[in-house]
Amino acid sequence: MTDASVNVAAGETLLAVDGISLRFGGVTALNDVSFDIKRGEIRAIIGPNGAGKTSMLNVINGFYHPQRGAIRFRGQNLTRMNPGFAARNGIARTFQNVALFRGMTTLDNLMTGRALKMNRGLFWQLLRHGPAMDEEIEHRRVVEDIIDFLEIEAIRRVPVGRLPYGLQKRVELGRALAMEPELLLLDEPMTGMNLEEKEDMCRFILEVNGQFGTTIALIEHDMGVVMDLSNRVVVLDYGRKIADDVPAAVKQDAAVIAAYLGVAG
Amino acid sequence: MLYREVGQYHTNYRADMRIFPILQDRIGILVILAIAFLGVPLIGGSFFLDVVATPFLIYALAAIGLNLLTGYTGLLSLGTGGFMGIGAYTCYKLTTWFPGVDIVVWILAGGLAAAAVGALFGLPSLRIKGFYLLVATLAAQFFLQWAFERIPWLYNNNISGTIEVPTRTLFGLPITGATATPVTRYEVALCIVVALTWLASNLVHGRIGRSWMAVRDMDIAAELIGIKLLPTKLLSFAISSYLCGVAGAMLVFLWYGSAEPTVFSIDLSFTILFMVIIGGLGSLLGAFLGAALIHVLPIVLRGVPPALGLNIASSTVEHLNLMIVGALIILFLVAEPFGLARLWQTGKQKLRVWPFPY
Ligand SMILES: Nc1ncnc2c1ncn2[C@@H]1O[C@H](COP(=O)(O)OP(=O)(O)OP(=O)(O)O)[C@@H](O)[C@H]1O
């Protein structure tokens, strides 16, 4: 484990945020935050409630535009992302409160994740034959592999609005995976899950990272999970970065302990 | 015959991705088509074809059009009547200029003009949605109706201000105008509606349909997946308006025979909207069920009192009609927002597992 994290830490930087500040009126959600994500690592972002973790992900994939700071993705310098650009450049995302297409089936949700990779035009779509059908089948194969991987075969044809919360989170991960992202942003993928579901989710995250080499940024409150999964951890508190290190070191960090105790007490 | 899918396994995705994966459904569709193409014209008289069947087809097509926009893409519109009018007036101008070209070509071309106008009025949908979009499309409706009344060029400077449908033939057979028989007009309408329904069904089951539904269900997530909101919404407006435009041209050329501008009023927009709501948002089948209920039910109700030997004034019957249809709309909004189509689905599901409760 330590060897792996050393290797990753020495690797190439996939994404770097530099001096990001984000304000909503009087509220400072992020204050001069800088860190980087290396290719192939699992990077945890932790912090007490309201620390600015979700805001950070929103900046990374272009929902929020920071007042100050820059983002560098795959060596490209960007003052700001926009959601479409992020998607086209291989950044996928799940949300803290599930953002699925509720009226659509699991299968259709995952197929929608392939939207960027499908390009047969209106003519063939109207006929649903020839190239359009071939394309549909090609992507159906990929999606079925993801369905098998996430063990959600049984709910293939169920509208996701009717699924229990834990399964919805799993489908949302599936939709993000269908984009075959280079960088996967997961916002509390395990909240509201029971122990068994959490274990499954941990396994999926590790396998995605290990087998497909997908870089992952993970927000999670469960410290056990963070310690087990992540290579490096960023700790935010009141919008500022208070620590940035390997999990074992972060756990010992005085500022981190104070931030968490401060919340508890 | 039992409605079962037991033993019907799909061993490849092509078979599994069929729009009607269950054999009995495919047989059912063929039977319905046979009845529609052969049975109805043979058995139904002129009155039935002209008053019930042809109008039903035309309304169903318009309802499919609106359903693509409202049911599939989640964009509300009250401009349906106006977009139908664009189709009708365009068809009229085109056949005036080029009388030699087959009228079916111009009916279909009328839809293209409606698509362009629809997309134009759909532009605000990037910024506004829900109630505000409804108001924007309402403005489109009023503007278009104003244009139909105030621009004499549209109705060839006719003193009466109406479109008078000329006689046009296809292979020597009159299909529009006074000499066209009800059967011919019905068959032409049926061909157009079946073909366009097939295309619409293909569309909603593929990439484009999914992108519409994604925008409907959660536009932020759709954007994040790489779906571009404006082109997706505009395409929905364009294709929706295309179908409405064709339906509008058919309404004048295959049904009314002549039309005043008031035909394409806000009332028509509401009628189509009710059909979509009662039939079921986001269902093509629902468009047909809704059209049947809203158009056919009043005709049946009108026939009931005389059949029972009751002597009720026709104005009373009209009032009863309005009350019953109105009550149904409220009932559906409250009890079954997904409309008749959902009831049908539930019934089918029950049948599939019968005699077990689930
Ligand atoms: N769209 C917004 N408008 C106004 N304030 C916002 C907005 N989004 C976030 N904030 C504020 O920014 C701060 C950080 O919020 P954020 O959601 O990023 O926290 P978080 O670390 O994800 O918390 P949690 O653990 O509860 O999810 C909070 O004070 C929040 O109220």
Ligand SMILES: [Mg+2]
């Ligand atoms: Mg959060």
